[in-house]
Amino acid sequence: MLHQILSITFKDLKVLSKDHGGMITLFLMPAMFILVMTNALSGSFSGPSDNPAPLLVVNNDTGELAAEAIADLQTVDGLAIEQTWEGQPLTRELAEGLIGDGDRRVAIIFPADFSDRILARAADSDSPAATVTFLADPAAGAQFLGPVQGAVQGYILRVASYAQAPTQIGAAFDNMAAEAEPQFAPVVKQIGQAFVERLNNGGGLAGSVTDSPVVFEIAAPADFQIEKFPDSAQQNVPGYTLFGVFFIAQVLGISILREKQEGTFRRLLIAPVSRAALLIGKLLPYYLVNLIQVALMFAAGVIVFNMSLGNDPLALVVITLAASAASTGLGLLIAAVGRTPEQIGGLSAMLVITLAAVGGVMVPSYVMPPFMQTASKISPHAWALAGYQDVIVRGLGASAILPEAGALLIFAAAFFGVAVWKFKFE
Amino acid sequence: MTNIVEASKLKKHYGDLQAVKGVDFAIRTGEIFGFLGPNGAGKTTTLSMLSTLLTPTSGTATVAGFDLVKQPGEIKKRIGLVPQELALYPTLSARDNLEFFGSIYGLRGKELTARAQWALELVGLADRAKDAIHTYSGGMKRRINIAAGLLHRPEILFLDEPTVGVDPQSRNNIFENVERLNREGLTILYTTHYMEEAERLCDRVAIVDQGRIIALDTPKALIDSLGGGIIHIGLSGKGDAVAESARALPAVKSIRRIDGKMEIEAHRAQEALVSVLEVANRLDANVTSLEILKPNLETVFLHLTGKTLRD
Numbered sequence: 001m002l003h004q005i006l007s008i009t010f011k012d013l014k015v016l017s018k019d020h021g022g023m024i025t026l027f028l029m030p031a032m033f034i035l036v037m038t039n040a041l042s043g044s045f046s047g048p049s050d051n052p053a054p055l056l057v058v059n060n061d062t063g064e065l066a067a068e069a070i071a072d073l074q075t076v077d078g079l080a081i082e083q084t085w086e087g088q089p090l091t092r093e094l095a096e097g098l099i100g101d102g103d104r105r106v107a108i109i110f111p112a113d114f115s116d117r118i119l120a121r122a123a124d125s126d127s128p129a130a131t132v133t134f135l136a137d138p139a140a141g142a143q144f145l146g147p148v149q150g151a152v153q154g155y156i157l158r159v160a161s162y163a164q165a166p167t168q169i170g171a172a173f174d175n176m177a178a179e180a181e182p183q184f185a186p187v188v189k190q191i192g193q194a195f196v197e198r199l200n201n202g203g204g205l206a207g208s209v210t211d212s213p214v215v216f217e218i219a220a221p222a223d224f225q226i227e228k229f230p231d232s233a234q235q236n237v238p239g240y241t242l243f244g245v246f247f248i249a250q251v252l253g254i255s256i257l258r259e260k261q262e263g264t265f266r267r268l269l270i271a272p273v274s275r276a277a278l279l280i281g282k283l284l285p286y287y288l289v290n291l292i293q294v295a296l297m298f299a300a301g302v303i304v305f306n307m308s309l310g311n312d313p314l315a316l317v318v319i320t321l322a323a324s325a326a327s328t329g330l331g332l333l334i335a336a337v338g339r340t341p342e343q344i345g346g347l348s349a350m351l352v353i354t355l356a357a358v359g360g361v362m363v364p365s366y367v368m369p370p371f372m373q374t375a376s377k378i379s380p381h382a383w384a385l386a387g388y389q390d391v392i393v394r395g396l397g398a399s400a401i402l403p404e405a406g407a408l409l410i411f412a413a414a415f416f417g418v419a420v421w422k423f424k425f426e
Numbered sequence: 427m428t429n430i431v432e433a434s435k436l437k438k439h440y441g442d443l444q445a446v447k448g449v450d451f452a453i454r455t456g457e458i459f460g461f462l463g464p465n466g467a468g469k470t471t472t473l474s475m476l477s478t479l480l481t482p483t484s485g486t487a488t489v490a491g492f493d494l495v496k497q498p499g500e501i502k503k504r505i506g507l508v509p510q511e512l513a514l515y516p517t518l519s520a521r522d523n524l525e526f527f528g529s530i531y532g533l534r535g536k537e538l539t540a541r542a543q544w545a546l547e548l549v550g551l552a553d554r555a556k557d558a559i560h561t562y563s564g565g566m567k568r569r570i571n572i573a574a575g576l577l578h579r580p581e582i583l584f585l586d587e588p589t590v591g592v593d594p595q596s597r598n599n600i601f602e603n604v605e606r607l608n609r610e611g612l613t614i615l616y617t618t619h620y621m622e623e624a625e626r627l628c629d630r631v632a633i634v635d636q637g638r639i640i641a642l643d644t645p646k647a648l649i650d651s652l653g654g655g656i657i658h659i660g661l662s663g664k665g666d667a668v669a670e671s672a673r674a675l676p677a678v679k680s681i682r683r684i685d686g687k688m689e690i691e692a693h694r695a696q697e698a699l700v701s702v703l704e705v706a707n708r709l710d711a712n713v714t715s716l717e718i719l720k721p722n723l724e725t726v727f728l729h730l731t732g733k734t735l736r737d
């Protein structure tokens with residue numbers, strides 16, 4: 001049985017290798033899309049260094065901390081900080097005007113009491129928090145705002161935490177002194193004072209914190225997560241790879257119907273081959289082609305566009321195996337319901353392209369309106385793309401993409417189920 | 427001599443259409459058995475049942491001693507089918523096609539290569555083995571189609587109209603191969619609607635029409651059953667009277683009226699012809715056409731069905 005499966009597999013790979021149309025559909029087309037789209041859209045998924053996003057900054061702070069945060073932000077590659085406009089220092093009104101006119105898309109405003117409130121809060125956690133205002137053009141897409149917002153919040157939080165650290169550390173030592181055995185209390189207090197003094201005199205706060213013998217881990221609050229968005233290669237390489245991967249459904253469907261039409265399927269049916277071996281032998285080569293497609297396209301992404309593959313290649317393999325199961329399942333389904341190769345050629349192309357579009361291959365789903373984002377869940381492409389991007393863009397591992405892989409396997413099971421039910425061997 | 431195929435009351439219905447209406451026949455081991463019949467007679471349907479592709483609606487059959495329905499796996503190993511339509515991968519070479527089909531039957535390695543080479547030489551296409559099938563002529567494709575059914579050394583070969591659309595050269599190659607394979611011990615079921623093929627190749631012929639076997643015997647016996655021959659006479663008027671008188675003549679075996687013509691089955695053709703013309707003269711009937719049919723399977727079919735094989 002294994003021998004027969006491998007014979008059929010090998011034969012189909014040979015047939016496919018001579019099928020120029022199929023090879024173009026499966027390899028050349030996605031490669032061209034990747035090449036063209038990644039380059040064409042490289043501006044709109046602005047990579048940080050080559051096209052920095054302008055950011056208006058209004059600093060009303062009477063203290064020093066806002067200036068420190070701004071100095072940090074100026075070191076960020078992807079941001080171009082603007083504190084003046086045509087020679088005038090920026091005010092909130094000026095910034096609102098610029099955004100309203102569409103000259104700029106986003107501004108941040110530090111209030112007058114920014115430093116005071118942060119420092120006061122270090123001593124008394126009940127005192128009010130400082131408020132930084134984000135002004136944004138509502139039309140600015142999430143793929144633009146997301147990274148900017150993330151960077152800004154991150155840097156401000158860091159400055160604030162470092163500024164609070166000496167006071168909080170001092171308070172911590174005071175608490176320890178209060179609870180210590182009476183004879184040790186003065187010593188503990190003294191160590192605390194010396195430590196705080198060193199922190200304050202050390203110049204750059206960040207430097208002194210890490211230089212100090214004590215390491216502090218400063219975590220952002222739980223609800224503060226920097227959501228990352230894909231750049232052009234991270235969107236288009238996995239996207240159009242999937243586009244090509246799901247086109248296997250068309251090639252596979254046509255191949256099965258052609259065998260039926262040309263009578264070779266009959267010849268196989270009168271041979272002592274089980275129907276299971278026949279089907280597996282017919283599916284396996286296309287499954288393997290899927291894996292080759294992904295390997296080649298991702299390799300091209302890495303070599304041509306310097307795309308990172310994230311931290312867990314195994315996770316990419318898991319998604320690929322699951323996505324390929326769904327695509328070959330779809331192919332069998334198409335073969336089961338189709339009548340002639342010509343008919344399913346057109347129908348399957350339409351189906352596969354529609355699923356790709358709905359699934360966010362052509363237009364990223366995060367720029368789609370909410371109802372379309374929900375609708376995209378009916379497309380296996382959407383799940384596979386989300387899985388790939390979790391790994392490539394967000395650096396997540398195999399356990400994080402299990403839901404996507406699971407969804408793809410459910411698609412695969414549904415496709416295979418209906419296909420086997422509807423499939424006619426004769 | 428044992429029977430390699432035995433069919434009993436074999437029926438196949440497609441919905442309301444009765445493609446095969448209950449046929450009984452046996453194929454003897456070692457013979458070339460012909461299925462001769464016009465389009466739609468049910469030849470392919472019968473072959474499909476015998477090769478386990480189709481389940482009979484009713485009836486039973488054994489092939490090589492195994493039951494069609496209960497032991498299809500055993501039968502599959504022992505039969506070769508050359509389908510009516512070409513069943514090859516057009517973009518692959520002849521050798522790739524043959525080696526693939528051989529491997530499906532479990533052949534591998536040196537044996538597979540040797541069997542493919544043997545089959546290529548048998549059909550005379552070893553020198554074209556590397557060319558893709560779609561570059562072959564129609565006749566060459568047919569020859570490879572036959573070769574593909576032989577790789578696994580079947581005990582019986584089902585050939586379904588192997589010479590359709592074939593040039594004389596390929597046709598001869600096919601005939602010679604059928605005869606040679608049969609000499610070497612292969613039983614062959616040969617399906618055709620060319621009576622010359624059935625007459626030349628087959629030890630016994632079943633004449634099929636509309637899902638039934640209407641005659642089954644050696645070609646010679648079938649032809650001899652026509653007796654001295656068949657005469658068609660066209661008459662203008664008085665046909666009934668002439669037929670009436672002619673029926674009593676000693677040289678005439680039987681008389682039928684078909685489409686205004688009179689078909690005379692004779693014991694002795696020439697004597698019958700002379701005496702029937704005398705009767706017509708006496709009764710003052712005008713003879714408008716006259717035809718003496720050659721005694722062959724075509725004539726047998728015409729006589730049995732009133733139709734020609736290629737209506």
Ligand SMILES: Nc1ncnc2c1ncn2[C@@H]1O[C@H](COP(=O)(O)OP(=O)(O)OP(=O)(O)O)[C@@H](O)[C@H]1O
Binds near residue numbers: 440443444464472619
């Ligand atoms: N799959 C099918 N579904 C319905 N009817 C069928 C099917 N296959 C064959 N038939 C019908 O069964 C009858 C016998 O067909 P079959 O193919 O067995 O004839 P045949 O003797 O092989 O004819 P030919 O010489 O044209 O090949 C025909 O009337 C045909 O239309």
Ligand SMILES: [Mg+2]
Binds near residue numbers: 469470471586587
């Ligand atoms: Mg037929």
